[in-house]
Structure formats: C-alpha cells, structure tokens
Amino acid sequence: MSPTPSRPTSPTPADPAPPRRSLASASAVAAVALGASLIAPVPALAAAEHPVISEVYGGGGNSGAELRHDFVELGNPTEADVDLSGWSVQYLPAQPGASTRVQVTPLSGSVPTGEHYLIRQAAGAGGTTELPEPDDAGNTNMSASAGIVLLVEGTDPVECRTAATCAEDESIIDVVGYGNAAVFAGSPTAGTSNTTSTSRDAAFTDTGNNSADFSTGEPTPTNSAGETVEGPGGGDPEDPVEPGELRIHDVQGTSHTSPHVGEEVSGLPGVVTAVNAFGSARGFWFQDTEGDGDPRTSEALFVFTGSTTPDVAVGDEILAAGRVSEYRPQAGAQTITQLDRARWTTLSRDNDLPEAVLLEADTLPEAYAPDHGGDITELELQPDKYALDFWAAHEHMIVRVEDAPVVGATDGYDALWVTTKPDRNRTANGGVRYGSYDDPNSGRVKIESLLDREVRPFPEANVGDTLAGVTEGPVYYSRFGGYVVRATTLGEHVSGDLERVPVRDTARHEISVATYNVENLGGTDDQAKFDALAEGIADYLAAPDIVGLEEIQDNNGPVDDGTVDADVTLDRLVAAVAAAGGPEYEWRQISPEDGRDGGQPGGNIRNAFLFNPDRVQFVDVGGGDATTPVEVVEGERGAELSVSPGRIAPQEAAWNSSRKPLVGHFRALNRDVYVVTNHFNAKGGDQPLHGVNQPPNRVTETQRHQQATLVREFADDLLAVDPEANLVVMGDLNDFQFSTTLDILTGDGTLTNPMVDLLEPDQRYNYVFDGNSQALDHILVNGVLAGRVDYEIVRINSEFHDQVSDHDPQVLRIDTRRSTSPGRG
Structure with missing residues (x-):
C-alpha cells in the first residue's frame, strides 16, 4: 500500500489566501428536524476565498445516459489561480456508517481564476459520449441519485460521517450533499438521475446552503480550458459510403490497445456477427472477412450504441465509422477496443459469417501471461506464447468450443465456465484445480449468452456437466472473470449427475x-x-x-x-x-x-x-x-x-x-x-x-x-x-x-x-x-x-x-x- 501523502503546509506568501470551509462551524448546528441535525447556512462571503464544488454527476454510463463517466467539477470564484496539489475530492455514499470506506481522488493541477476544473470518475457500461479532456481523474463510482462529495485540503480520508462532525473538520473546504445525503451544507440539494447533474450557477454562488446554491439539470462538464461536450457524435457526420484507408486490424494493432485511440475512422468494412440487444451496453460486433494474416491483430470490433438497440442484423455487410475508444471496466482491468459515436452503412444482407476459431486442447498456450513485473498494455502481443495475448489478439472475433466440460457452475448472472483443456489439472468431480500461482489454468473460458432468455434459457449447470456440441460467439471482456465468449449458439446441456454426498457418522470414540x-x-x-x-x-x-x-x-x-x-x-x-x-x-x-x-x-x-x-x-x-x-x-x-x-x-x-x-x-x-x-x-x-x-x-x-x-x-x-x-x-x-x-x-x-x-x-x-x-x-x-x-x-x-x-x-x-x-x- 502506498503511503498516504501528508497534508499540505500553510501557504507561502505567493499562494492565495488560505481556504475556508463552506460548512458552518459546529456552533452553527442549530436546527433539529425529525431527529436529524442540519447544518445552518452561513451568510454569503463578501469576497470568495476558495474554490468550490460546482457540479456533481453520478449517472455516467448508466441506462439512458449519454455521458460515459461520472464527474466532479470545481469552480474558482476567487481572483487568483489556486494550486490544488495535495488536495483531494472525496466521496461517501448518502448514508455512511462508521465502517464506510471513503473514496479519495488526489488532485495535482491548478484551477484558473473564474474557470472550472474537471475531475473524471468511474465509467459505467453504457453511454456514448466521452467527457472533455479532464484536469484530473479518479475511479470513484458515484451514485446517480444521492451521495456526498467533499473538497478536502489534504489526501487523508476524512473520518467524519455526519453533518456535525464534518463541520468540525477544518480540512474540508466544501461539501455537496445531494438526494437523501446525511452530510451537506445548510440542507441537501435535490437528488439527481442517470441523465441529470446538480450544479451551481455560472458565478459559483456559495451561500453555504446546498439546496439554495445548486439546481438539477443536464450535465455540463467543463474543464479548465473551457472545453465541454458537443453531444453524442459531435454533430451530424455523414454515413460512410466507401472503404477508408484503414481496416479493422489496423485499428486493433499489435498490442492490447489501439494505435488509433481517440481518432475518428471511417469506411471500416466487415460483416455483422452478433448483436447485443439487451441492457445498457448495447451494440454489435462486426468482423473483416479478409484479414491481414497477422496472428497478433484482431479482425473484429465492437460498435457501442449505449442503451439503443442497433438497427443491424447478423450477416449484414457494412461500412462503419466512429471514434476509436478503449473502455476499461475498472481499474487494473484490460481495455475493450471499440467504436463509439458510430454510424454505418449497410451494403448487403444475409452474408456468410467468417469461420469461428476453434478452441481445441492446444489452441490456448499453457502459459497464461508474461512475467513482466508490471503493466503489459504496451507490450507486443505473443498469442502463440501467452493465453492473455491470444485473447487480446482475438478480441471481438468469433470463437467456438465443442463438447466443453463445465468447470464453474452457472452463477446468478447466467454465466458458467468451461475448459478447452479437458486433460489438464482436472479434479475428481470434473473441475480444474488451482494448484500454484504459476499455473492458473489457461484453458478456462467464461460463457455468457446473447440469446433471448425467453426463447433459449441459460442452462443451470454444475461442475462436471457438459455443453455438448457447438458453443460459439464473439470474444468480449468483463471485469468479472476477464475474457468471455458471448454465445450466439449454446451447446446442449448434458448433466454429469453430480450429487451431494453426506459424510459418515461420527463414531462414539x-x-x-x-x-x-x-x-x-x-x-x-x-x-x-x-x-x-x-x-x-x-x-x-x-x-x-x-x-x-x-x-x-x-x-x-x-x-x-x-x-x-x-x-x-x-x-x-x-x-x-x-x-x-x-x-x-x-x-x-x-x-x-x-x-x-x-x-x-x-x-x-x-x-x-x-x-x-x-x-x-x-x-x-x-x-x-x-x-x-x-x-x-x-x-x-x-x-x-x-x-x-x-x-x-x-x-x-x-x-x-x-x-x-x-x-x-x-x-x-x-x-x-x-x-x-x-x-x-x-x-x-x-x-x-x-x-x-x-x-x-x-x-x-x-x-x-x-x-x-x-x-x-x-x-x-x-x-x-x-x-x-x-x-x-x-x-x-x-x-x-x-x-x-x-x-x-x-x-x-x-x-x-x-x-x-x-x-x-x-x-x-x-x-x-x-x-x-x-x-x-x-x-x-x-x-x-x-x-x-x-x-x-x-x-x-x-x-x-x-x-x-x-x-x-x-x-x-x-x-x-x-x-x-x-x-x-
């Protein structure tokens, strides 16, 4: 664990005046209603002395959201730039308990006078629009409806969990409680949603009362350069009508991330291989039928359409355009190369699909990943040597398993695990045994389904069962288990007759x-x-x-x-x-x-x-x-x-x-x-x-x-x-x-x-x-x-x-x- 940075010392003469909290002092806690203490509002200051929290949005990537990320925005109503080095933005759920963990995002830049400062937070599975370039970034997953955001002079997690105790903490510069928050200034502002944020006015007015200072509306994330979002797609671009200079394998590249991330590409040819028509991460997969013959480059992409079901069908030949992005489900996970802000032209229908890659016993390498000693993102892929590299080199492509043994029972989210190496490290009941850090069983494959559950229910399988016949679909990635096959075809569930067996009785001696x-x-x-x-x-x-x-x-x-x-x-x-x-x-x-x-x-x-x-x-x-x-x-x-x-x-x-x-x-x-x-x-x-x-x-x-x-x-x-x-x-x-x-x-x-x-x-x-x-x-x-x-x-x-x-x-x-x-x- 990294050491916690110490709190900053007193400002030097060149620094702006020391910041003071927007919360009232403990002596101002005067109102008691329905057993809950409220911090009384303080009068507006004649001259602003510190930055404030100017906007809070927690619906990023949720159902119906356009923005992919949560964010916190600061504003600087003072007459000088303010250095935020050593400060932090901290988040608590709306009703924190004594053991609730504070999520801390350290800050490092400065906020110009009269301007904003944008802190990007966690991404959800949905949304179509990226924030403008953030001034700082964290990985806090904020509630869309109710929560507590604090601006803190220091990076030590705050210990307070009530409005009164937070008012006594002089490291807290500003606080916003929204929805049914237990910590706030004055009284909490209204709750928000997947499509609304809570924000101050353009002057960053701060009377010390959240409910008076904040209003709910469409999110308007703005960074210190004054940049904001233009809306999904950035206008009304034209649909592609002819192949462009790049193909999918160029976009995918030879490492875990695209060499064209952030760029607009157009005219990518391919055939639609699968459609995700459910949930908030909808979209479709398409694959180039020709390819470049390089085993390091994937020939497929995912087109992310948020909560909108795309108007395509499996077998459609298309030309696609959009922005290349890398979606990371959580810190430390691999990223998913995809197109967002996408548009496409359908050239023909009912085309044959590319042949699925068959995962046989020797297809996936025995070695799971390189012993690199750090982040492997930028390493050139070696799909013939490491299983993780094999998956990255086949990201979004169709793969299949045949007569696959089940090694992880169906969970509560309709997913199970199979192995492609039926003779490797098997347990007595048909699973795969984890016997050392050096051998995490590279043949394991997670199976989910893209099929309509009403038409094709997901099998309720135990370890030792089999998915007989063919199971195939595109390769995707989830923070829950890593690379996964999103099945468009599910094998027949064959029971292995696993039974619960009681132990013998205890003898008298x-x-x-x-x-x-x-x-x-x-x-x-x-x-x-x-x-x-x-x-x-x-x-x-x-x-x-x-x-x-x-x-x-x-x-x-x-x-x-x-x-x-x-x-x-x-x-x-x-x-x-x-x-x-x-x-x-x-x-x-x-x-x-x-x-x-x-x-x-x-x-x-x-x-x-x-x-x-x-x-x-x-x-x-x-x-x-x-x-x-x-x-x-x-x-x-x-x-x-x-x-x-x-x-x-x-x-x-x-x-x-x-x-x-x-x-x-x-x-x-x-x-x-x-x-x-x-x-x-x-x-x-x-x-x-x-x-x-x-x-x-x-x-x-x-x-x-x-x-x-x-x-x-x-x-x-x-x-x-x-x-x-x-x-x-x-x-x-x-x-x-x-x-x-x-x-x-x-x-x-x-x-x-x-x-x-x-x-x-x-x-x-x-x-x-x-x-x-x-x-x-x-x-x-x-x-x-x-x-x-x-x-x-x-x-x-x-x-x-x-x-x-x-x-x-x-x-x-x-x-x-x-x-x-x-x-x-």
Missing part, C-alpha cells in the same frame, strides 16, 4: 469438528436459507460435535443501525438444525464493535461456535468481549484460557476492518480440545489474474500474513504451556494451501494441514472462483492430533448452481482411542 462459512447469514434472512444450511449441518455434515461458523451477521443483517448482537441469527439456525433432525445445539460468540470487523456494511459479521451439549462441554470463562485478548494460562489440567470464548489480539492493527479469531475451550470424552475459528482478510482487493499487471499484485495478503502470525503466536503460547494440548485452527483463511499465509501457520510442522496430508491433489479444493477449483478454507491440527484424525470436504455448495453458500464445509474427526496423554489426549 471420535470427536467431530467442522468449519462452515455460511455467507452473510443474518437474522432477517428468509427461512429457506436457514433450512438449507441446517440440512447441510444435520444431514451432510452428520451433525458435528463442534461447528465453527464464519460470516454470522447481526440480528438485522445489513441494516446499519448500531445493532451488533446475533442471538436472533444463531437461535434461528439452531432451531432449524433441530427441525432438520439434528441436535439441540448451543452456541457461543462475541459481538464485535459496530462497524469494526469488515464485511457487508451494517452486517457486523463474526465467527461463532455451535456445539452439541449431549457430547461436548464448553468451558466457559467470563470476561471475553470485543476488545479483550484471550491469553493462555496454566491450570490444574494443563493449559487454560483467560477468557472463553475469547478473541486473539483484537486490538492489533492486523485485524483492522477484519474478523477477529474466536477461541473456545471444549471438553469431550474427557479430552480438552482448543478450537480457533478464523475468517482472515478477504482477497477482493487483489489484482485479477486477467488484469493488465502481470503477475498480479496480491495486495491483500500482507494483512493475512500479519493475521496468521498472531494466530500462530497464540498456538505457540498454548503449546508452550502444554505441548500435549489438542489444538484445532480452522476456518476461512482466504488463502491457498501453497500460500505464504499457510506457510506461516504450518511452516515448521507445529501445525499440519490434513487436506494436504490426507487427500489426493484432485481433492484439495473447497471453493470455485472464475472456473478454478481452489482451497480457501482449512482445518489445521497440531502434531499431537496429526496422526489420529480423519478429514473430509463436504461438497454441497461450490460446484452446484443452487448453492446456499459459496464455500464447502469440512469435517475433522479426532480418534480418542489413540491418546498420547491421559486426560488430555
């Missing part, structure tokens, strides 16, 4: 311990989710004696109102298990501080224990709470815990915005067992396998390494007091068996991983992501237990399209007949 990530289970969830999870625990996990749960939310789930208790959530789950024929479990947990443990905002996820009191006793030691660390102490029977349940080092920085491990002391069959259930820092911030940076930077693992170190220190403390103690460390560690995170935990053999020790390689997975079967959840044991455990992954979720969680649970059974220490074994 065994203690069974399970871990299960229940994916944001909250107290207000539908009963069907509780029942499905309960069936899994009671039937498929064979009612384990001890269950460690991850992602238990509070009683009202994602409602962000300060609720932290989870008794309703856990009581409902316990009742559902009993109704499914399982035991009458009891539970233990520790409620977190509100908004401090990450996860879904308002959900306050945490770890919890279930245990069967007919077979297991929980050794309760009072005093455990959200901030008190558990310690190991020496007792009459050996190691004891200072608090049980307890949390490991909960105030260490390693657990910032992350779930704290829960430790419990159990006694079963006259054996003491210490269990740590974990949910380490998520991988969501890592750069994608398919992104522009190769190899991708796994930025989130630093925190997991710190977390693993703290858990390992607890294990060492426990075993230092009692080397014969029975220790189980388990949960969603959010990292692979070959990762440094797991090495920290298991490095010298103090803890071992039964998944690696007892399972064949084709069984070592419990989660499927982007078609890769991988292991994120683990159960580790210390050496005393290593030789007397039985371990199973319960495959009831990750490979099925109808999953109640995206994780598969696991069960460990401890054989107490082979005790190494009487009373403790």
Whole structure:
C-alpha cells in the first residue's frame, strides 16, 4: 500500500489566501428536524476565498445516459489561480456508517481564476459520449441519485460521517450533499438521475446552503480550458459510403490497445456477427472477412450504441465509422477496443459469417501471461506464447468450443465456465484445480449468452456437466472473470449427475469438528436459507460435535443501525438444525464493535461456535468481549484460557476492518480440545489474474500474513504451556494451501494441514472462483492430533448452481482411542 501523502503546509506568501470551509462551524448546528441535525447556512462571503464544488454527476454510463463517466467539477470564484496539489475530492455514499470506506481522488493541477476544473470518475457500461479532456481523474463510482462529495485540503480520508462532525473538520473546504445525503451544507440539494447533474450557477454562488446554491439539470462538464461536450457524435457526420484507408486490424494493432485511440475512422468494412440487444451496453460486433494474416491483430470490433438497440442484423455487410475508444471496466482491468459515436452503412444482407476459431486442447498456450513485473498494455502481443495475448489478439472475433466440460457452475448472472483443456489439472468431480500461482489454468473460458432468455434459457449447470456440441460467439471482456465468449449458439446441456454426498457418522470414540462459512447469514434472512444450511449441518455434515461458523451477521443483517448482537441469527439456525433432525445445539460468540470487523456494511459479521451439549462441554470463562485478548494460562489440567470464548489480539492493527479469531475451550470424552475459528482478510482487493499487471499484485495478503502470525503466536503460547494440548485452527483463511499465509501457520510442522496430508491433489479444493477449483478454507491440527484424525470436504455448495453458500464445509474427526496423554489426549 502506498503511503498516504501528508497534508499540505500553510501557504507561502505567493499562494492565495488560505481556504475556508463552506460548512458552518459546529456552533452553527442549530436546527433539529425529525431527529436529524442540519447544518445552518452561513451568510454569503463578501469576497470568495476558495474554490468550490460546482457540479456533481453520478449517472455516467448508466441506462439512458449519454455521458460515459461520472464527474466532479470545481469552480474558482476567487481572483487568483489556486494550486490544488495535495488536495483531494472525496466521496461517501448518502448514508455512511462508521465502517464506510471513503473514496479519495488526489488532485495535482491548478484551477484558473473564474474557470472550472474537471475531475473524471468511474465509467459505467453504457453511454456514448466521452467527457472533455479532464484536469484530473479518479475511479470513484458515484451514485446517480444521492451521495456526498467533499473538497478536502489534504489526501487523508476524512473520518467524519455526519453533518456535525464534518463541520468540525477544518480540512474540508466544501461539501455537496445531494438526494437523501446525511452530510451537506445548510440542507441537501435535490437528488439527481442517470441523465441529470446538480450544479451551481455560472458565478459559483456559495451561500453555504446546498439546496439554495445548486439546481438539477443536464450535465455540463467543463474543464479548465473551457472545453465541454458537443453531444453524442459531435454533430451530424455523414454515413460512410466507401472503404477508408484503414481496416479493422489496423485499428486493433499489435498490442492490447489501439494505435488509433481517440481518432475518428471511417469506411471500416466487415460483416455483422452478433448483436447485443439487451441492457445498457448495447451494440454489435462486426468482423473483416479478409484479414491481414497477422496472428497478433484482431479482425473484429465492437460498435457501442449505449442503451439503443442497433438497427443491424447478423450477416449484414457494412461500412462503419466512429471514434476509436478503449473502455476499461475498472481499474487494473484490460481495455475493450471499440467504436463509439458510430454510424454505418449497410451494403448487403444475409452474408456468410467468417469461420469461428476453434478452441481445441492446444489452441490456448499453457502459459497464461508474461512475467513482466508490471503493466503489459504496451507490450507486443505473443498469442502463440501467452493465453492473455491470444485473447487480446482475438478480441471481438468469433470463437467456438465443442463438447466443453463445465468447470464453474452457472452463477446468478447466467454465466458458467468451461475448459478447452479437458486433460489438464482436472479434479475428481470434473473441475480444474488451482494448484500454484504459476499455473492458473489457461484453458478456462467464461460463457455468457446473447440469446433471448425467453426463447433459449441459460442452462443451470454444475461442475462436471457438459455443453455438448457447438458453443460459439464473439470474444468480449468483463471485469468479472476477464475474457468471455458471448454465445450466439449454446451447446446442449448434458448433466454429469453430480450429487451431494453426506459424510459418515461420527463414531462414539471420535470427536467431530467442522468449519462452515455460511455467507452473510443474518437474522432477517428468509427461512429457506436457514433450512438449507441446517440440512447441510444435520444431514451432510452428520451433525458435528463442534461447528465453527464464519460470516454470522447481526440480528438485522445489513441494516446499519448500531445493532451488533446475533442471538436472533444463531437461535434461528439452531432451531432449524433441530427441525432438520439434528441436535439441540448451543452456541457461543462475541459481538464485535459496530462497524469494526469488515464485511457487508451494517452486517457486523463474526465467527461463532455451535456445539452439541449431549457430547461436548464448553468451558466457559467470563470476561471475553470485543476488545479483550484471550491469553493462555496454566491450570490444574494443563493449559487454560483467560477468557472463553475469547478473541486473539483484537486490538492489533492486523485485524483492522477484519474478523477477529474466536477461541473456545471444549471438553469431550474427557479430552480438552482448543478450537480457533478464523475468517482472515478477504482477497477482493487483489489484482485479477486477467488484469493488465502481470503477475498480479496480491495486495491483500500482507494483512493475512500479519493475521496468521498472531494466530500462530497464540498456538505457540498454548503449546508452550502444554505441548500435549489438542489444538484445532480452522476456518476461512482466504488463502491457498501453497500460500505464504499457510506457510506461516504450518511452516515448521507445529501445525499440519490434513487436506494436504490426507487427500489426493484432485481433492484439495473447497471453493470455485472464475472456473478454478481452489482451497480457501482449512482445518489445521497440531502434531499431537496429526496422526489420529480423519478429514473430509463436504461438497454441497461450490460446484452446484443452487448453492446456499459459496464455500464447502469440512469435517475433522479426532480418534480418542489413540491418546498420547491421559486426560488430555
């Protein structure tokens, strides 16, 4: 993570007067209406002293929008240019909570006196018109209807989340709250839409009251040079009537981006191969039937028409014109070369399509991407050497797979994954195993559909199924999974008869311990989710004696109102298990501080224990709470815990915005067992396998390494007091068996991983992501237990399209007949 720049020092004599905030001071907070504090307006200044936010637009790229990007515009009503270096624009959602992340866009230029300053933000999937050249750019995805924008002297994220506390922050120069925003000056301005912005008048009038100073209307983004947009297409250009100097392969070029980006091109010949008639990113693909024979250059383009369905049909021979653009779905992703502001002339209809490229076992190279150490955008493509380069060199062209094995089940967005390499890294159930960073399985292909769902429903496929026959369509790119085939022909879905298989029952001489990530289970969830999870625990996990749960939310789930208790959530789950024929479990947990443990905002996820009191006793030691660390102490029977349940080092920085491990002391069959259930820092911030940076930077693992170190220190403390103690460390560690995170935990053999020790390689997975079967959840044991455990992954979720969680649970059974220490074994 890059260091946060320090706030700027006081201005030098050459600088303009120091800026002052448009928000009223805390003493001006005088009005209270319906329980909400409002900042009272301040009088207009006799002479303006600082730049202000002049316009806010969050509908860029949304349905019906012409502009592709969100933007924030500043205005300078002062009598001198103002240097914005070291300042920032910051964004909060309309109703931020204590844990809501501030999105910060650092600024670097200056805003001329009397002029505007344009900050481009994130792009949506739609829109047809680019902003004028921005003065600065960020990647903040702003709400189209309601939000909070702050102009800040500094780049440290603001900590305030209410109007009153923001008024006390003197680094905040100006604020605009629109819609139902909780932070504003005076009172919030009206909400906006996909096609409207909120803006000040031409004089940048600032009375300190958003509702008085801003009005809603058509977006008018203007940069410091005074440039604005001309409207879609920039006027009324003529349709192309004859071939131009360039062809599609010239536009595509030999790298990941076009050498003609930003240029107007005309007379590109080709045949329409597919039409996207749905959603806000409509358009069509067309492909040159001749080509240049260079394997590095794609012969196809996408014509982006926004929310308008294009008037073309597959087989139309056209001449196309428009502006060449590169659309990047999100930071770090590849770009999509396309035409926008497009027009075309249809020359003939019902033409034959170019032959699709057949993706056979050896078509895609084994190597996934060059080991470049950075951004590969400008590298010359080597499609015969790297899979990512192959896709870029075939961007928008028609490809096909035949009799494709399904390796990633159909998701909630009608997409699945297949492999073109049926003999490569296959799992026992027909997926593809992710076994090292060096081999991300280059044969994986994501399949979506361009077909009318009413006419051709998307198949509900599981891992191990097949798309028999031909599946083909143009290559596209999505931030969700990377390169994708948008199918115009879908193969027949053939079931592989994947079944959910229960584990065996626990023997009387065994203690069974399970871990299960229940994916944001909250107290207000539908009963069907509780029942499905309960069936899994009671039937498929064979009612384990001890269950460690991850992602238990509070009683009202994602409602962000300060609720932290989870008794309703856990009581409902316990009742559902009993109704499914399982035991009458009891539970233990520790409620977190509100908004401090990450996860879904308002959900306050945490770890919890279930245990069967007919077979297991929980050794309760009072005093455990959200901030008190558990310690190991020496007792009459050996190691004891200072608090049980307890949390490991909960105030260490390693657990910032992350779930704290829960430790419990159990006694079963006259054996003491210490269990740590974990949910380490998520991988969501890592750069994608398919992104522009190769190899991708796994930025989130630093925190997991710190977390693993703290858990390992607890294990060492426990075993230092009692080397014969029975220790189980388990949960969603959010990292692979070959990762440094797991090495920290298991490095010298103090803890071992039964998944690696007892399972064949084709069984070592419990989660499927982007078609890769991988292991994120683990159960580790210390050496005393290593030789007397039985371990199973319960495959009831990750490979099925109808999953109640995206994780598969696991069960460990401890054989107490082979005790190494009487009373403790």
